[in-house]
Amino acid sequence: MIIQKKFIVSEERFERELFGNFDENVKLIEDALKIDVILREGNIVLMGEEKNVEQAIKLIEELHQTVSNGKNLDKQSIVYSISLLLEGSESKIKELEDTIILTKKGAPVQPKTLGQNEYIDLIKRNDITFGVGPAGTGKTYLAVAMAVKAFKKDEVSRIILTRPAVEAGENLGFLPGDLKDKVDPYLRPLYDALFDMLGPDKFNKYLERGTIEVAPLAFMRGRTLDNAFIILDEAQNTTPEQMKMFLTRLGFGSKAVVTGDLTQTDLPNKKKSGLLQAIGVLNGVEGIGHKMLTDKDVVRHELVQRIIRAYDRFDQREEERKAKHKIKKEL
Numbered sequence: 648m649i650i651q652k653k654f655i656v657s658e659e660r661f662e663r664e665l666f667g668n669f670d671e672n673v674k675l676i677e678d679a680l681k682i683d684v685i686l687r688e689g690n691i692v693l694m695g696e697e698k699n700v701e702q703a704i705k706l707i708e709e710l711h712q713t714v715s716n717g718k719n720l721d722k723q724s725i726v727y728s729i730s731l732l733l734e735g736s737e738s739k740i741k742e743l744e745d746t747i748i749l750t751k752k753g754a755p756v757q758p759k760t761l762g763q764n765e766y767i768d769l770i771k772r773n774d775i776t777f778g779v780g781p782a783g784t785g786k787t788y789l790a791v792a793m794a795v796k797a798f799k800k801d802e803v804s805r806i807i808l809t810r811p812a813v814e815a816g817e818n819l820g821f822l823p824g825d826l827k828d829k830v831d832p833y834l835r836p837l838y839d840a841l842f843d844m845l846g847p848d849k850f851n852k853y854l855e856r857g858t859i860e861v862a863p864l865a866f867m868r869g870r871t872l873d874n875a876f877i878i879l880d881e882a883q884n885t886t887p888e889q890m891k892m893f894l895t896r897l898g899f900g901s902k903a904v905v906t907g908d909l910t911q912t913d914l915p916n917k918k919k920s921g922l923l924q925a926i927g928v929l930n931g932v933e934g935i936g937h938k939m940l941t942d943k944d945v946v947r948h949e950l951v952q953r954i955i956r957a958y959d960r961f962d963q964r965e966e967e968r969k970a971k972h973k974i975k976k977e978l
Contacts, residue, residue, distance in 0.1 A: 650694070650695070651692060651694045652704055654690065654708075654711075655691075660714060661714045664720040667721075672720060672721075675729065679733075682699045702732060709732075710728060713728075717746075723946050724759055731761075745757060747767070747789070747793060747796055748792050748799070750843050751844065751845060751846040756788075756789070756792040758789065759946050762940045762941065763784070763944055765938055766786065766938040766940065767789060769936030770936070773935055774897065774902055774903065775929075775935045776903070776904050776935070777882075777922070777929075777936070777938065778904060778907075778940065779906070779909060779939050780941060781910060781942060782908060782945075783946060784945055785944070787836060787878070788840050790878050790880075790904040791840040792840075793876070794808075797876050797902065803874055803900065803902070805857070805875045806841075806853075806875065806876050807859075807860045807872060808834070808877075808878050808880065809862055809867060809877070809880070810879065810880040810882075810884075811884045834863075836880065864893060867893055868892055871898045872896045873898035873899050874898070874900040874901060875898070876901070877897070878905075879893055879904070879906070880906050880907075881907060882922040883907035883913075883923070884907075884912060885920065885921035886919070886921050887920075888921070890921030890924065894929075905922065907922045942959070
């Protein structure tokens with residue numbers, strides 16, 4: 648049965664956020680829930696099958712609360728809210744943390760998914776946190792935001808960002824320039840995140856003072872890192888020896904976040920990833936948190952989610968094929 652329900656809008660901001668540019672947000676809701684949404688005399692009117700309209704009312708109530716809490720609605724947040732609704736978990740959107748920090752341009756940095764929210768909570772509660780997941784899940788960016796927040800609140804006296812100088816078959820020796828020139832391309836994602844949050848002038852000032860340090864993982868050997876927020880990025884490209892070395896650098900008053908994507912390991916000669924080993928070895932150790940982010944936590948273009956799922960299905964089929972081949976050989 649087709650019904651019609653009205654949602655009274657008390658502020659214009661929610662109306663703008665809900666509909667989005669060229670109605671792109673509301674079209675997502677209409678397509679997903681198979682309803683029509685129109686504005687009539689300042690009210691939002693929903694029309695469609697009773698079940699679908701009831702779902703849409705729940706969704707709009709949750710989105711209204713999100714906007715009332717000072718957060719913005721964008722295409723990705725709408726899609727994620729719809730997915731929670733269809734799972735019956737729409738009320739969990741309230742659990743998302745508030746803004747961690749503001750970027751230099753004043754944009755809020757905050758978790759946009761429940762997985763990201765759990766990741767932030769683990770960083771708060773643990774001295775070492777592993778954030779593992781595919782590209783676009785915000786694991787590095789959110790870790791940098793937490794580091795900048797701790798630095799600004801004087802909880803730590805410096806930020807140290809590092810990653811192994813191993814990338815998709817390239818060799819540092821073939822790059823032009825001195826050591827800094829050779830290393831900078833590998834650390835660019837970390838620079839970009841800090842530029843975004845501090846601005847290039849402040850970042851360069853802190854870099855010159857040594858309060859922010861960006862260096863290859865090899866430079867960590869033999870050091871004890873006190874009163875610092877340390878981020879090891881691209882940790883899937885560490886060897887077990889490198890990972891152990893890094894984790895044992897942690898000093899008093901320090902916090903470390905280790906991020907990586909186990910599907911994108913570039914170690915030569917099929918060496919075992921130190922990240923994979925560490926997750927197994929350190930499981931259950933007090934003071935260490937682990938968060939496995941998934942395609943549901945991707946906050947880039949929605950196509951990225953579909954690409955990740957397609958590769959996951961491909962990998963699963965390959966594993967099944969190999970298992971069948973092994974059984975045939977044994978027979």
